[in-house]
Amino acid sequence: MKVDADQLFATNGQGGAVAGQPRTKMKGEDVCVSYGQKQALFDISLDIYEHQVTALIGPSGCGKSTFLRCLNRMNDTIDGCRVSGNITLDSENIYDPSIDVVELRARVGMVFQKPNPFPKSIYENVAYGPRIHGLAKTKADLDNVVEYSLRGAGLWEEVKDRLAEPGTGLSGGQQQRLCIARAIAVSPEVILMDEPCSALDPIATAKVEELIDELRENYTIVIVTHSMQQAARVSQRTAMFHLGLLVEVDDTKTIFTNPSEKRTQDYITGRFG
Numbered sequence: 033m034k035v036d037a038d039q040l041f042a043t044n045g046q047g048g049a050v051a052g053q054p055r056t057k058m059k060g061e062d063v064c065v066s067y068g069q070k071q072a073l074f075d076i077s078l079d080i081y082e083h084q085v086t087a088l089i090g091p092s093g094c095g096k097s098t099f100l101r102c103l104n105r106m107n108d109t110i111d112g113c114r115v116s117g118n119i120t121l122d123s124e125n126i127y128d129p130s131i132d133v134v135e136l137r138a139r140v141g142m143v144f145q146k147p148n149p150f151p152k153s154i155y156e157n158v159a160y161g162p163r164i165h166g167l168a169k170t171k172a173d174l175d176n177v178v179e180y181s182l183r184g185a186g187l188w189e190e191v192k193d194r195l196a197e198p199g200t201g202l203s204g205g206q207q208q209r210l211c212i213a214r215a216i217a218v219s220p221e222v223i224l225m226d227e228p229c230s231a232l233d234p235i236a237t238a239k240v241e242e243l244i245d246e247l248r249e250n251y252t253i254v255i256v257t258h259s260m261q262q263a264a265r266v267s268q269r270t271a272m273f274h275l276g277l278l279v280e281v282d283d284t285k286t287i288f289t290n291p292s293e294k295r296t297q298d299y300i301t302g303r304f305g
């Protein structure tokens with residue numbers, strides 16, 4: 033029987049996977065962002081592939097965090113910030129007026145540079161999201177979500193006997209994994225990470241990097257990082273930004289061994305930035 037490759041990779045019209053290519057989970061087309069009079073991003077078109085880690089790299093101020101924040105409309109919260117162009121999640125325009133932004137941010141979660149647990153217990157930090165989104169009907173359901181999320185973040189064994197203690201009492205690395213558990217708890221599809229290890233020591237960083245690699249099995253991840261080693265270790269694709277422009281995007285190995293653009297070569301070899 034003849035097997036049609038299109039059928040093998042058909043994805044019900046969402047994202048359009050092509051044979052041998054991963055499926056596009058999010059897509060930015062001609063994205064421009066301005067803060068007041070100042071334009072920070074110029075016509076960025078970038079596909080984010082499902083179940084991959086995409087690293088955004090480039091010198092300070094080039095617009096990495098701005099682009100990341102466009103992906104779950106965190107820029108909406110900044111006065112004077114204007115976004116144009118098109119950004120889709122499973123082919124749906126996330127800037128459409130019909131989109132519920134709270135629901136979008138549950139589907140596209142975010143982990144920040146500095147761990148920011150709520151001033152509540154470890155349990156409550158994780159349980160808060162599922163509770164407000166109505167994801168757990170009973171206390172037993174909620175307990176399960178908390179355990180699943182803490183396991184997913186590689187933190188369960190360290191905290192299972194102290195769930196009632198404050199999240200802020202954990203070490204920095206544990207707090208960051210608690211924030212990752214909090215993101216996982218609302219069953220996101222995409223997790224955005226803005227320099228998630230910059231406040232962590234090398235051992236805590238290694239743990240979070242290991243975790244990112246495991247998370248990609250179930251989630252799609254976009255990470256902003258200043259560390260070339262980190263981008264090379266954790267990502268499958270790398271997008272290089274400079275002065276608000278996307279210089280190039282390619283698989284991570286190519287970016288680090290044979291980039292097309294001189295600016296990328298100069299940046300990864302430490303000649304500027």
Ligand SMILES: Nc1ncnc2c1ncn2[C@@H]1O[C@H](COP(=O)(O)OP(=O)(O)OP(=O)(O)O)[C@@H](O)[C@H]1O
Nearest residue numbers: 067072090091092093094095096097098099110256
């Ligand atoms: N809230 C804001 N208000 C005004 N301008 C901003 C704001 N956030 C960012 N910018 C400007 O937009 C440009 C891009 O900043 P952005 O933080 O996205 O860059 P970045 O590449 O993530 O930088 P870094 O690596 O230093 O975090 C910069 O010129 C910055 O000054």
